[in-house]
Amino acid sequence: MSGPKKKTHLLSPKEKERAVQAMFTSIASYYDLNNTLLSFGLHHRWKRETIRTASLKEGNYFLDVGAGTADLSLLAANEIGEKGGVVAIDLNRPMLQIGREKLTRQGGHQTLCIQGNAELLPLPDLIFDAVVSGFCIRNVSDLHQTLKEMLRVLKPNGRIVLLEFSRPTSAILRWLYDFYSFTLLPKIGAWVSQDQTGVYQYLPDSIRRFPDQETLVKKMEAIGFKEVSYRNLSGGIIALHTGKKQK
Numbered sequence: 004m005s006g007p008k009k010k011t012h013l014l015s016p017k018e019k020e021r022a023v024q025a026m027f028t029s030i031a032s033y034y035d036l037n038n039t040l041l042s043f044g045l046h047h048r049w050k051r052e053t054i055r056t057a058s059l060k061e062g063n064y065f066l067d068v069g070a071g072t073a074d075l076s077l078l079a080a081n082e083i084g085e086k087g088g089v090v091a092i093d094l095n096r097p098m099l100q101i102g103r104e105k106l107t108r109q110g111g112h113q114t115l116c117i118q119g120n121a122e123l124l125p126l127p128d129l130i131f132d133a134v135v136s137g138f139c140i141r142n143v144s145d146l147h148q149t150l151k152e153m154l155r156v157l158k159p160n161g162r163i164v165l166l167e168f169s170r171p172t173s174a175i176l177r178w179l180y181d182f183y184s185f186t187l188l189p190k191i192g193a194w195v196s197q198d199q200t201g202v203y204q205y206l207p208d209s210i211r212r213f214p215d216q217e218t219l220v221k222k223m224e225a226i227g228f229k230e231v232s233y234r235n236l237s238g239g240i241i242a243l244h245t246g247k248k249q250k
């Protein structure tokens with residue numbers, strides 16, 4: 004497997020965007036399969052928990068940032084019903100195309116798929132009851148700007164839920180997880196998807212550099228989110244951060 008020529012955190016924002024695009028383009032058709040294999044199927048549970056935490060009601064408007072193959076959008080569409088609206092936004096066309104087909108096949112008709120950047124959402128202010136993002140914000144060039152954009156498009160009292168890799172709470176689990184994610188995961192991921200770009204090496208690197216639970220809380224509060232808290236899933240391998248926009 005040949006890795007990226009330069010570590011992504013050393014790239015300029017434009018270069019990073021291009022590298023992330025290339026990675027997701029190369030794995031798009033294997034993304035769902037790899038997700039299920041590499042997480043031992045747990046990602047379905049994490050996503051159901053994310054949508055449950057968003058407390059959606061019939062008729063709500065919902066935004067999925069970095070929607071990819073649209074699992075979260077589909078779950079949300081089922082909760083919201085025909086009277087509501089779902090917007091799935093992603094930088095990468097091949098990922099979104101798979102998501103669009105899934106939504107058409109599985110009943111997420113009220114979902115609008117838009118190719119766009121989380122750092123500059125092509126959407127008006129104050130329109131969503133809930134904004135959710137699953138495994139995306141680790142990949143953006145400017146986390147601060149991305150969170151600001153999410154706050155901007157929320158209605159007053161609207162909810163944000165962020166599903167992301169985080170820091171396992173116990174030392175033993177951290178050791179096991181590091182061994183799995185730095186040693187086994189890149190090999191299995193690259194083999195299944197025949198990936199040459201090094202995306203499955205990028206994955207553990209990007210997780211390690213991403214803010215831990217408490218640091219992300221502080222970043223969300225600094226942007227202006229209220230009632231910010233988090234809950235660990237799978238021993239902190241995953242964290243669900245939540246917050247609200249001021250009434």
Ligand SMILES: C[S@@+](CC[C@H](N)C(=O)[O-])C[C@H]1O[C@@H](n2cnc3c(N)ncnc32)[C@H](O)[C@@H]1O
Binds near residue numbers: 074093137138139143
């Ligand atoms: C790991 S996938 C997650 C997909 C999906 N949310 C899920 O949970 O399975 C990350 C997605 O974020 C998208 N992404 C990365 N940077 C982005 C950005 N700046 N704006 C919008 N989408 C972005 C990628 O194209 C990719 O589809």
